[in-house]
Amino acid sequence: MTEPIIKFDKVVKRFGSHTVLDHLDFEVNPGEMVTIIGPSGSGKSTVLRILMTLEQIQDGVVTVEGEPLWHERKNGDLVPASEKHLRKMREKLGMVFQQFNLFPHMTVLRNLTEAPRQVLGLSKKDATERAEELLERVGLSDQASKFPHQLSGGQQQRVGIARALAMRPKIMLFDEPTSALDPELVGEVLKVIRQLANEHELTMLLVTHEMQFARQVSDRVCFFDKGRIEEQGPPDELFTNPKRERTREFLKAVLDPDA
Numbered sequence: 713m714t715e716p717i718i719k720f721d722k723v724v725k726r727f728g729s730h731t732v733l734d735h736l737d738f739e740v741n742p743g744e745m746v747t748i749i750g751p752s753g754s755g756k757s758t759v760l761r762i763l764m765t766l767e768q769i770q771d772g773v774v775t776v777e778g779e780p781l782w783h784e785r786k787n788g789d790l791v792p793a794s795e796k797h798l799r800k801m802r803e804k805l806g807m808v809f810q811q812f813n814l815f816p817h818m819t820v821l822r823n824l825t826e827a828p829r830q831v832l833g834l835s836k837k838d839a840t841e842r843a844e845e846l847l848e849r850v851g852l853s854d855q856a857s858k859f860p861h862q863l864s865g866g867q868q869q870r871v872g873i874a875r876a877l878a879m880r881p882k883i884m885l886f887d888e889p890t891s892a893l894d895p896e897l898v899g900e901v902l903k904v905i906r907q908l909a910n911e912h913e914l915t916m917l918l919v920t921h922e923m924q925f926a927r928q929v930s931d932r933v934c935f936f937d938k939g940r941i942e943e944q945g946p947p948d949e950l951f952t953n954p955k956r957e958r959t960r961e962f963l964k965a966v967l968d969p970d971a
């Protein structure tokens with residue numbers, strides 16, 4: 713049996729007295745494309761932020777490629793992770809944010825070369841070659857010398873995807889990557905994500921409100937509610953024949969809001 717590349721084992725996440733993830737068990741297999749859907753506040757983004765080490769957990773264990781993320785093994789025990797361990801683990805993951813989060817004062821090319829040079833120690837030539845190849849993949853070869861504010865939202869988000877890919881992560885996390893975009897710009901970003909999913913080289917975890925897209929590209933859809941997975945399965949099953957009442961209510965509300 714394949715070992716999961718991501719595993720949440722009874723993970724608890726609280727903000728003050730508010731429990732956002734309640735003993736969450738969740739696994740993703742290598743090369744899998746998993747979409748997380750669910751109501752606002754159900755903890756979807758928190759799952760990604762924990763994986764990106766942007767949020768700490770209060771209980772349970774998260775493992776990435778079989779190694780604990782927030783802990784280190786010392787003499788057979790799990791102890792809180794050092795900054796060095798977190799840095800090493802973080803290199804396995806890339807994240808694309810809702811608000812793009814590009815460096816505003818750097819050109820598109822520099823946005824892509826900065827981390828590979830600073831963090832991975834690539835030469836300027838190698839980082840530039842890698843960046844140019846990625847810009848071609850996301851259809852932005854002619855925009856390399858522009859600054860982010862000179863691009864449309866859809867183009868900025870494609871730079872955001874290329875920038876995350878420039879670090880050659882094994883896992884890509886997408887946090888509602890199209891929700892800040894004008895409707896006519898959503899398609900160009902989904903097209904790039906679809907290409908990546910079709911290549912099957914990366915493990916991908918996508919939080920989205922784009923239900924049709926989730927249905928088309930995912931290997932598995934997880935419906936989150938109140939910090940737990942209420943239901944999960946292949947998209948055709950979950951969308952056409954949801955087993956849980958809560959899933960049915962949610963899908964009805966988002967797919968047929970006027971009914």
Ligand SMILES: Nc1ncnc2c1ncn2[C@@H]1O[C@H](COP(=O)(O)OP(=O)(O)OP(=O)(O)O)[C@@H](O)[C@H]1O
Nearest residue numbers: 727730732750751752753754755756757758759919
């Ligand atoms: N830094 C924080 N401090 C306090 N509460 C937070 C913080 N971040 C998130 N929360 C709370 O945690 C809960 C889950 O947030 P999360 O962003 O994971 O939800 P979500 O399912 O992604 O929702 P949405 O679809 O609206 O983005 C929410 O109730 C939110 O208010």
